[in-house]
Amino acid sequence: QTISHYRVTHSQGPNFAYEHCLRRTTPEQRANLDLSSWRTASNGAEPVRKETVENFIATFAPFGFRRDALYPAYGLAEATLLVSTKKHGEKAGVLTLAADALEKNRIVVVSPAAKDQVVRTVVSCGPPICGMKVAIVNPNTLTKCQPDQVGEIWVCDPSMAVGYWNRLEETKKTFHAYLAESGEGPFMRTGDLGFWQDGELFITGRIKDVIIIRGRNHYPQDIELTVEKSHPSLRSSHGAAFAVEIKGEERLIVVQEVERSYQKQLDRDEVVGNIREAVTDEHDVQVYYVVLIKAGSIPKTSSGKIQRSACRVKFLEGTLDQLEARGKVASKSGAAVSS
Template structure:
């Protein structure tokens, strides 16, 4: 429970109500801090944020946006995003977070925004003056009638709609949508996950209990607020429990990963979440001078989520920053998704992840069996145990504990359904992710549709990614493996990976040969073709997950930016081998 004067904010129906609670009882406490380029730029108290939200709410009413209407947010990672989000929620509107143009390539941004707008049919799109033309261009052909307003427009609109005494909540049904969280689209077109007020409150309550959150905490995030991880951990959970949140521009982390750690140091951050690749980037790209300036002793919960957690990444990060005071037990894997309002299972320093060395051969047969000494194995970290009130099962629940299968979940934090689609009827939700249970802990292996079946054997993406991550010159977490052909045993196995580049980097031919050698040695997996791309060449979701299906389609069309073209020819023995042109 969140302590504080006047009782907890938990009994308030909406997130806007949580804000007013803190503004009434702790108006001078810091709610949001904007960090950029190595320093604090602005600090906003709960009292200031509440006044800002009231002004935005009046502006929205002046634009004739009423309860139930959708409002798309294309805003930066700062207090402007939080203010429009909370104003929309407090006036009964349905907020729709969308990525900003700085977080993705221009073509991908346009496609994404058009897909979201066409699905949710909003009354408004709120952006900034700097992004107005980009947003208008993206929507010109497909949604020309959507009203676009900027953050800079809102003060004048608010002034025209005076409302003494602030802007109280409209009467809100707890089962009414609070916001739509569009999925990253790793398996197809993005779908709007409907999160209602009751579900959001349940999710925040679960996390507060599991992580022992309180007003003494400080969250730090660079993850886009348009993504469920950034939105929940960067705005909504801090608001629920009444602690400060430090927000970084996503593009700043992309240019300099150590910026995240510097913000944690300067602001004494205690809670922060990021995908596995972010921890790996920090361990590899933080310079000795940057590391010497860090003090991570306050960081008690470093959540790793959003993609498969690799044991090698956890070990590398812990070793790299031990001198800065980072503790191994602070790295806490968890598992979740937008449909679960972020979190399903979690670990904590008091409930650490399990580490298992499972037999490689057994894993190919969808069995997670501890490896015998001296036999090929894969080391896995668990993503913890279910949050209070949540249950997890594999398949229909009748399989034994070590059988690999699709993860199914149920709990109070589960979504109602997808926007403009039938409501979810079953209490159990099939996640589309593969995993197994051991001792009550969930181990996640990847997506069900990404499992590679080659010559009658199953290969899990996490295993292939782990081997590739250990090859110097390849970007960790940026590879995709698939087969091409007609579905027969003669299909060709292909691997596409980004490279790190830079002076002294191996040539594409050397990297391709090393990838083949290691995959054959470690997994007994023989690759017919290796295509290497520059950094940023792989299609990925907004959260950084590789789009395997799209990668395969583009590979077959020949429109991936391959560093050196690769062709295949048959040898006299009938096998295929690679040559470069």
Template sequence: MPRLYGLTREAGHDLLGYLLEFSHMSTFACDAGGMQNPPRAEDYLDANGRIALPDGVSLITFLNRSITYCGDAVAYRYLDYTHHAEGTGVELTWAEVGTKTRAIAARLQQVTSPGERVAVLAPQGLEYVVGFFAAIMAGNIALPLFAPELPGHAERLNAILQDAQPTVFLTTAAASEAVQACVRMIPHARRPRVIAIDEIPDSVAATFAPVALATDDIAYLQYTSGSTRTPMGVEITHRAAGTNLLQMILSIRLDNTDIHGVSWLPLYHDMGLMMIGFPALYGGHLTFMSPMAFVRRPQRWIHALSAGSRRGRVVSPAPNFAFELVAQRGLPAEGENIDLSNVILINGSEPVKIDSINQFTKAFEAYGLPKTAIKPSYGMAEATLFVSTIDPSAEATAVYLDREHLGAGHAVRVTPDDPNAVAYVSCGRVARCQWAVIVDPQTRAELPDGEIGEIWLHGDNIGRGYWARTEETRETFGNTLQSRLPVGSHAEGAPIDGRWMRTGDLGVYLDGELYITGRIKDLIIIDGRNHYPQDIEATAAAASPAVRSGYIAAFSVPANEIPGTTRHDRAESLVIIAERAPGAGRVDPEPVVQAIRAAVSRRHGLPVADIRLVTAGTVPRTTSGKLARRACRALYLSGQLGTRN
């Protein structure tokens, strides 16, 4: 389940030419283009301030409204670094978005029937944006995926295509060869038609026949990242997507037209995909680039943020690792004129670390970055995306909890210097018209604040279920609370007989704010005690500079299944897989292993049955960048992760 508590982990030239070009382009705020009636979040609230989408409202309703009222204002701008290090800005106005989307939708109407799946297998770019909207506009179900040449994900792509069985692949002329190769792997009777988005002339738009879309129809399938199981397609309805966009806008206070977005997140990922939805809802503007452009030169993100900050408020999401990477490799050159005074940064998709936030804030405070800029947040694909964030005026904060009590399910505060202290960052308050309760997964009863349990969600933003997975849908989306707290219930206002979605995440409420403590399926249970893998991984990272922080996986296996062992018992035993840090390829592993063993024994009271030091890129990750601990465990048990230490 991709979750916002944060992305793919996938240094240089400045962007002076881009900044100069950006500074002279037309104002992108929609009202600057002569809009008479700008879209507003308030248009979709009832008299009590609740989000209430009228029947018949769809994602295309939002899109068409922006197209109608924003006209020649810039909608989407893609920074292409394929041929130029400084980036080439290519853009579409709202009017052009309308024409191109209708043209592609008209072509789809010629070869599909309503409800068929249309997969977008295109590189990051403007074609992806219009292709996604066109699939929905045509009455199909969009399937946002990645181009087949994305390395390391062929098995995942094949599984998704087999599950969703799309009838059309939307791609680009440049990527069509790779897509055609993918098509040839599919049995002939089910082979999709391949359509190159950029080869459809705008004139085809004249043949488009508008489709009536119901608010509760499926708009698209968002496939989970597969951190704990096979990816499954979450059925995201127009109501769920529209509600969640409004929830984000209201929670982060983005409800005016001087807000625009900057993103480098892949558009097939839920965070990246929702960023293209923001402008459609309120007539805004998005500047985006490819993930690889960011990873190769992290300064590109900073320069794009600075350019936007000079024009107004700019919002940009990123996973926690990005803040660490930019603080290390993305600092501006001396004398560069960088302005981050109007920036809002959503930190999510993986566990948020207070040290990462502090490091980034300190590195960029000289460039006007407010201490309130970074917003730790929580979310997941099954909730469309967004669940909670801290208040607009709040700074990111952490609490320190006692490790021993955590293992027993209790959140007990200690001082930061306590030897058993574990830091957890607040993910703030749950969005309007959404409910999150902490539940005992065995009794299904709501737990009081301070007690750790599974997070259950309810709201119109929750997905309808998993595509073609009846049993999994029932288990995840069809749950009923057995009891609520008589006082202080976080389910207050939700229907008594409402259905709740089990997240599989562990969390706790403290002072009304939500903290994420881990994943149920990742818990390490040894001798009856619970241990959080990320806590053990942090200890291992701190034990030696020869291991790569953030690229360590801790998990348990039965003792008799450890490769090369002579033990015959099935007692759960701890295993740690750690990637070597840059420059540590020739370091003697024995002192590193001993340092990790000693640190884990001292801090957690655990013996480590096996430690493997592996090369960079060995520890598997999901498409959203989270550690795939179960996949790592499978590789380990199959003997594919080096020799025992």
């Protein structure tokens, strides 16, 4: 309504903000909107979901919102925000990738209509802006990745900050990275993972959030999307997936909020069963423990992003505001006990 009334032209929000608009507005509320002034609706700060982009455009196009006005973007505060976004007048690009290859940090593009394999969709964040130098680098060897490989995103530009205030060691580690083969640099190590395709940047996740189980990489946002789709009682964009070491082996943990309207009459066994089945079918990994928590209780940053590391800490402390849990959990002695 604010955009419609004041003829706003530019805005920025994370993916969950667009999801919130889809869930919380009614057809009656949308009927009087005029969004024709909205030229740039930037979507960044967290992984951009193909379903969100498509549903937002389809829902608000009848009220003047243009398809090319939605801008998936990548940026970070250290770069004075924007690093890359799509070009004006173009549609946001989307790639369909073979999931098994992505788990091994390889990029294999497949047809969106592929029925014989599990796939992942990734939305393009466009080319770097204003000549900003961006490299995709193997975080272990510090060498540039091949075009079909996922690597860490390194950024170099005059717009970059020079470091973190009074944090010399972290500044050196983050802002003074050089390529091993050429000595080129300094770059800033973003800690984000991604790849190039036709000159555009695609983001796949965060290094520290990647779940590695039995040698395979699983991106938490993919598992979280599978979880929330598994049952109508589960809140969209209000879950966390992470790994915990139990008896010397990494195990997958899922924490998920339940909609308030379902909490009093929730069939917990059905919900947990749906989650387990969906994750196994889609990702070929077993969920070791499921924690269903009350709406509004999952840890978030001040900007509304889920804090997976804080969820993990609360899980280990046993301080999550849970409705129900199913599975096994490690006791302090390291022995697995049933809940």
